[in-house]
Every structure is written in structure tokens, then in C-alpha cells.
Amino acid sequence: MEGLVSGDYKPLLKRKITEETARKFGYQVGEYAGKVVQLAPYYDASGTMVAQKVRFADKTFKIVGDSKAAPGLLFGQNLWNGGKKIVITEGEIDAMSVSQAQGNKWPVVSIPNGAPSAKKSLGKALEYLNGFEEVILMFDADEPGRDAAAECAELFAPGKCKIASMPSGFKDPNDLLVAGREQEIISAIWNAKSYRPDGLVNVIDLREEMKKPTEMGLPWFLEELTQLTYGRRYGEVYGFGAGTGTGKTDLFTQQIAYDRQVLGMKVGTVFLEQKPVETGKRIAGKIAGKRFHVPNAGWTIEELDSAVEKLGDQIVLYDSFGETEWDVVKNKVRFMAVSEGIRLIYLDHLTAMADTADEKGSLEQIMKEMAGLAQELDIIIHFVSHLATPEGKPHEEGGRVSIRHFKGSRAIGFWSFFMFGLERDQQAEDPVVRKTTTLRILKDRYTGQATGEVIYLAYDSETGLLSVTTAPTEASPFKDETGSKPEF
Numbered sequence: 016m017e018g019l020v021s022g023d024y025k026p027l028l029k030r031k032i033t034e035e036t037a038r039k040f041g042y043q044v045g046e047y048a049g050k051v052v053q054l055a056p057y058y059d060a061s062g063t064m065v066a067q068k069v070r071f072a073d074k075t076f077k078i079v080g081d082s083k084a085a086p087g088l089l090f091g092q093n094l095w096n097g098g099k100k101i102v103i104t105e106g107e108i109d110a111m112s113v114s115q116a117q118g119n120k121w122p123v124v125s126i127p128n129g130a131p132s133a134k135k136s137l138g139k140a141l142e143y144l145n146g147f148e149e150v151i152l153m154f155d156a157d158e159p160g161r162d163a164a165a166e167c168a169e170l171f172a173p174g175k176c177k178i179a180s181m182p183s184g185f186k187d188p189n190d191l192l193v194a195g196r197e198q199e200i201i202s203a204i205w206n207a208k209s210y211r212p213d214g215l216v217n218v219i220d221l222r223e224e225m226k227k228p229t230e231m232g233l234p235w236f237l238e239e240l241t242q243l244t245y246g247r248r249y250g251e252v253y254g255f256g257a258g259t260g261t262g263k264t265d266l267f268t269q270q271i272a273y274d275r276q277v278l279g280m281k282v283g284t285v286f287l288e289q290k291p292v293e294t295g296k297r298i299a300g301k302i303a304g305k306r307f308h309v310p311n312a313g314w315t316i317e318e319l320d321s322a323v324e325k326l327g328d329q330i331v332l333y334d335s336f337g338e339t340e341w342d343v344v345k346n347k348v349r350f351m352a353v354s355e356g357i358r359l360i361y362l363d364h365l366t367a368m369a370d371t372a373d374e375k376g377s378l379e380q381i382m383k384e385m386a387g388l389a390q391e392l393d394i395i396i397h398f399v400s401h402l403a404t405p406e407g408k409p410h411e412e413g414g415r416v417s418i419r420h421f422k423g424s425r426a427i428g429f430w431s432f433f434m435f436g437l438e439r440d441q442q443a444e445d446p447v448v449r450k451t452t453t454l455r456i457l458k459d460r461y462t463g464q465a466t467g468e469v470i471y472l473a474y475d476s477e478t479g480l481l482s483v484t485t486a487p488t489e490a491s492p493f494k495d496e497t498g499s500k501p502e503f
């Protein structure tokens with residue numbers, strides 16, 4: 016072999032590696048191509064040195080000997096054969112540091128080529144490593160080291176591999192040795208934690224969180240609805256379905272006005288079939304208690320001005336110009352959340368974005384992405400869905416809304432945390448019945464308790480405001496339409 020041994024161990028003292036440790040591992044200082052280098056031997060299973068890793072002063076490496084065999088061998092592998100625990104480090108100096116901290120008594124090896132090829136190296140040495148009951152990875156406390164440890168841990172049966180962490184301020188075991196903190200190397204071995212892939216948690220880790228009382232989410236403008244649903248929570252999507260003209264937009268605008276005025280929040284709207292001016296008038300109307308969207312409805316420009324003043328720049332409306340592509344809408348929502356800091360989004364309506372050639376398939380995709388978006392951005396998306404025509408009484412005449420009537424019901428039902436139906440018999444003879452909206456909770460994923468509950472809403476034609484009322488006394492127009500077919 017080309018590496019020339021000088022037998023001089025002094026250069027290792029800088030790293031606090033003793034001659035005894037170096038000798039144990041066969042690590043030497045020598046000369047290679049006229050330069051002083053450090054030499055790490057790699058042995059095969061029969062105990063024959065097949066390669067040497069030459070480490071130059073500038074920290075570059077070269078393998079001499081059988082360079083093909085070397086990647087499958089671990090530094091120090093020849094010293095131990097099976098046992099309780101083996102520690103694996105990212106480099107030879109670290110392996111010797113850990114060994115020295117333990118009096119050179121317990122198994123420690125190093126991967127040959129650093130973090131990037133750690134998984135490949137350990138994969139080749141699996142049979143050898145499985146001869147130990149426990150494998151402890153003590154890689155560098157940096158990104159490549161942490162990534163490599165997570166990757167390597169997956170090579171082993173669950174529970175077999177543990178990952179040791181360095182105390183803060185120390186990058187690797189040799190740093191600790193140099194600082195005279197051998198004891199902390201040993202603690203790191205004992206405190207190594209079983210590797211768990213991302214996203215898996217143990218219920219015991221959740222204990223403190225589980226003990227916290229259920230927090231009320233953000234309130235609805237209807238106190239009764241807040242009580243029934245425990246409010247609105249970020250990361251969730253809520254679906255509203257109703258027949259034409261029932262008052263979905265109206266309900267949304269009153270909620271938006273409340274979000275702004277009472278909760279002091281910034282709101283984003285994506286109303287695909289209504290001009291922003293109209294939406295603006297309707298939201299402002301809810302602030303003022305005036306129907307600004309109805310001409311000659313007893314309001315003045317000054318009142319409108321003052322309501323707009325109250326909304327300020329806190330309502331961001333998307334002017335869609337008839338654009339109804341989900342991919343475009345998605346980017347607007349993302350922008351509103353990320354750049355405008357908006358956490359409440361109102362989307363009217365989902366059905367407008369469906370692909371007519373494949374309504375069901377496209378709504379499934381949109382719903383999945385919309386729910387993902389709400390979670391990723393930690394926002395609430397309230398959306399309207401149109402309904403399929405039931406076979407019995409039309410929804411516009413008070414026909415009862417069911418989940419199955421929603422266009423894309425399966426996907427909406429799957430991804431929504433709450434679903435609401437709005438019913439109103441717009442043709443009823445009794446004006447009270449005509450103006451009473453039934454808000455029906457169709458789905459409550461949070462507790463299930465609110466499913467089937469209804470809240471009756473009265474509409475004040477003067478102020479245009481909805482408020483909670485009692486059930487209209489007339490024979491109920493809201494009877495179930497058992498004859499209606501599911502939509503899909």
C-alpha cells in the first residue's frame with residue numbers, strides 16, 4: 016500500500032485523539048505524495064486491510080488500495096463483532112472520539128464517505144450492523160447530518176435505530192472531546208431517541224396538548240351557530256348550498272361585515288358571478304343596515320361613504336372578469352393569504368369552476384386542492400356550492416337541502432368540516448314564511464353534535480339584515496324530499 020507510516024501521533028493531539036486510540040483503530044499519520052497525511056485503514060470481513068483513506072491537510076480525501084471495496088466497509092468494523100449497541104459516526108476522527116470517551120471498550124464505527132453516501136454505506140453493511148441489538152447514529156449536527164440520519168434510520172427494523180443529538184453549540188463528537196466534554200458524548204449515546212418518520216407522533220407526546228380545554232374557534236355572526244359549532248377553525252373549509260336566490264350571498268356578506276367590524280379582520284372575496292362593485296355595496300350595506308344594492312331603498316351617498324370608510328382597505332375583492340379557472344383562483348387565494356395576510360376567504364361559487372365535460376372529477380380535484388390550500392396557508396375558506404335539482408319540491412320553494420344535492424357532494428362531504436344548507440320558500444303566500452330562511456347544519460365533523468340542527472333567520476327588508484327568529488308557524492314548507500335522487 017502506498018501510504019507511508021511515520022509512527023508519529025503528535026498531529027492527532029490537536030484533536031485530543033490519544034496514541035492508544037489511534038493504535039486501536041490503526042489510524043496513522045504518514046506521508047503520501049510528499050505530503051503529511053492521515054491514514055484510516057479499512058478492513059474486509061477476513062480482517063485484511065483492503066484500503067486506506069488518505070486525509071490531506073486541506074481536508075480532501077483519497078482512497079488508496081481497493082477503492083471499490085471501501086464504500087461497503089465501515090471504519091473500525093474489524094474491531095467489533097456483534098453486541099448490544101454500536102455507535103456510527105460521520106467520520107473516522109469522530110468514531111475515535113466516541114470510542115475514546117468510552118475507554119475504547121464499546122463498538123463504534125464510521126461511515127467511509129460522509130453524510131451524502133451514508134445510506135448507501137450502511138445499506139451495504141446491514142448484515143454486520145444487524146448483529147447488534149441497537150444502532151445509534153451520531154452524525155453531525157448540521158443539515159446533511161440530520162438528513163442522512165433520518166434516511167439511514169429507515170434501513171432498520173422499527174425501534175432498532177436511535178439518533179443521538181449533539182448538545183447545542185457542538186457540531187460533532189470530536190468538538191466535544193476537544194472541549195473536554197467526554198461525558199456529554201456518553202450522555203448523547205444514552206439519550207438517543209428512537210427514530211420516527213416525519214408525521215408520526217405518539218399519543219404520549221400529545222398529552223399536554225390534549226389536556227388543553229377545547230378552544231372556541233372564530234365566532235360566526237350568529238351566536239347560536241357559534242354555540243352549535245364551537246366556532247370556525249383555521250385550516251378548515253366550510254360549504255354552503257342553497258337554491259337560486261335563497262340568500263347565500265346575503266349570508267356571506269353579513270358574515271364578512273361581522274368579520275371586519277366585530278372581529279377586526281381582513282377578508283378576501285372571490286365572487287365569480289358578481290362584480291366587485293356589487294359585492295362591495297352589499298358588504299357596506301350590512302355595515303350600515305342599508306340595502307345599498309337596491310336603488311331607492313332609502314339610503315344616501317353619505318351613508319354609503321361612511322360604511323366604505325369603516326371597511327377601509329380591509330376587504331380585498333377579486334375581480335374575476337368572468338375567469339373561472341380554479342388554477343387562477345387558487346393563485347389569487349394564495350396571494351391574498353401570503354402577501355395580504357388574509358385568513359378568511361369567501362368563495363362564491365365552487366360550481367362555477369367545474370369543468371363541464373367532467374363536473375364530478377373536476378370538483379373532486381378542486382375540493383382536494385382547496386382543503387389542502389386551507390391547511391397549508393392556515394386559513395378558513397367558506398364556499399358556496401350550487402345544488403342539483405331535486406325531483407320533489409324545488410329548493411327555491413323551500414325544498415329541504417341534503418348533502419347529496421350538492422354538486423360534487425361526495426368530494427365536498429369528504430373535505431368540508433361543516434356543510435350548511437339554506438332553505439327558503441320564496442313563493443310562500445305568507446310573507447313571514449317567505450322571508451324566513453332555514454339554516455340547516457348538514458355535517459359537523461368537529462363533534463357531530465350540530466348535525467341536523469336548524470336555525471331560523473328572519474330578513475329585515477328595511478335594513479337588509481338577517482337575525483335569528485323562531486320557526487314560522489305555518490304548516491312547515493320544509494318537509495323532506497324523499498323522492499329526490501342523489502346527485503352522483
Ligand SMILES: Nc1ncnc2c1ncn2[C@@H]1O[C@H](COP(=O)(O)OP(=O)(O)OP(=O)(O)O)[C@@H](O)[C@H]1O
Pocket residue numbers: 257258259260261262263264265266439449450451452472473474479
Ligand atoms: N330571508 C330572506 N328573505 C327575503 N329576502 C332575502 C332573504 N335572504 C336574502 N334575501 C334577499 O334575496 C335576494 C337574493 O339573495 P342572494 O343574492 O344572497 O341569493 P343567492 O342565494 O346568493 O342567489 P344566487 O343563486 O343568485 O347566487 C337578495 O336581495 C337578498 O337580500
